[in-house]
Amino acid sequence: MYALGVDVGGTTIKFGVFDEEGKLLDKSYIDTDVRGGADKICDDIAAELFRLLVANQIPKEEVKGVGIGVPGPVLNQNLVTVGVNLDWYEPVPLAEKIHERTDMQVLVENDANVAALGEMWRGGGRGYENLAMFTLGTGVGGGIVIGGKVVSGSTGSGGEVGHAPILDTPQERTCGCGGHRCLELAASATGIAARARDELSFSLDDSVLREIPVDEIKAKDVFDAAKDGDALGIKIAEETAYYLGKICAIIASITNPECFVFGGGVSNAGPYLIDLIEKNYRALAFSGASHAKILRAELGNDAGIYGAAKLVL
């Protein structure tokens, strides 16, 4: 049997063909045509699914189903209640629509939740059934997995850790959601760069970051500076790691996972960041849960297609 995984993004839609063991047999992508509305996107997805089956000589009867990750809250593994990046402002019953077009079993989940499932199945969280995943990118996405299943939540907001109001002091900057204490403000690539710019403007201290035009500072520059011993870089890196350690310690006392997995561009700061998060986590977590592992994601941009396929397996 085979499974098809689809990861719908605002720019591209990625596809993967998997066998039951999670071997990626083929992958492809198409552009996301947001101007045609939901039905056009569904037509495009169905067409690409059929193309992949033909190209890989897979009879439809041997397909267990199609899993789809989307950027938005999902109810009942079907209804995408809103998809801002897709220009979907009315609920879209995506599983139904793709099923109508393909006559295959279709399950839909939030993209960050699906990425967590992918990392559990074939990535950094392999071997664990209870984990929390963070995708530290432009924003902060997350997914909670308990007993091998994604926690969707009652309104599809399960694992929306980027908007957990975790900051000890509210920031002046406003999160996309309107909050001032969101994890995203401290731990997204955008948030880290903005924090660096704030620090540079408020302090007179020397910093290698002053050599970069202030509008061009990226999270990577901050971590590079920190690794080189730059005090301002270290301050921001430690603050980021503190809040990530703290949210992990809080999650430890809520769903008590076996491990926490970090992906997304910011996680490329590598062992430097992972070790700092771990230090903060061990200091803050309840002893009954403080042994949990802090790990890096391994699947990169493919986590979504892996997890989507896993949805139907």
Place this chain on the structure above:
Amino acid sequence: MYALGVDVGGTTIKFGVFDEEGKLLDKSYIDTDVRGGADKICDDIAAELFRLLVANQIPKEEVKGVGIGVPGPVLNQNLVTVGVNLDWYEPVPLAEKIHERTDMQVLVENDANVAALGEMWRGGGRGYENLAMFTLGTGVGGGIVIGGKVVSGSTGSGGEVGHAPILDTPQERTCGCGGHRCLELAASATGIAARARDELSFSLDDSVLREIPVDEIKAKDVFDAAKDGDALGIKIAEETAYYLGKICAIIASITNPECFVFGGGVSNAGPYLIDLIEKNYRALAFSGASHAKILRAELGNDAGIYGAAKLVL
């Protein structure tokens, strides 16, 4: 069919006989004999279970099973890894031991988790399948329910919200777990009273609380003072409600429950406290989850036997 619910505490063990709809047909309690060790407690539980079956003329074949809540982490609904209040410092396979003695199906869970299940089934959370419960007593216990099932966690620490490191600034006082940022320090009866004593000693402001001998101040006094407009009482009540609202807002972005249910002695502060928590929750929670209800528990000390019975139904 019937179900038997058992709530094991450090002082008493409570028993309830339920029908399948959750009607409490009979209840009883026995003293907890901690000095005899785990086997003595198991003997006592089994004897009382048999007595209840006879007294209620219930044939053993009509019993679906026995559910047990215990004060400690539980693995695989059987193994109590540690039970400090029971003097259990070695793991006790409680379900096995009670099964050996009764030949009935036995499932064991942490007592706070079981109370959450009870409130979901027949208490303040009736009609919801996704909720988080807080028991604000001497400590702060908690339970997370998703899809009608308790989240036990990978090491039995699921729902240990009392030890979530939520405080914005670490307190000088140390929590029983060793932490300085635990919710318990701000929201347990003990923590609230201690906060009041700290405030009274640090400030020179007038307060009705100064009329009470400082060592006798209770959480109830603090809330009574707050309701009467006492500034110091209000300050502490608002701080308590802020942290409870904040932990709910964080949980909203993790497991995204339909409602939060508050029980335990502190919740007797009633609508005054519930409304304050709700105000803080609405201000802090992510919009996708901010609609969730803030409710009071209804079963009081019986929540444990209800939830324990529900475990096997």
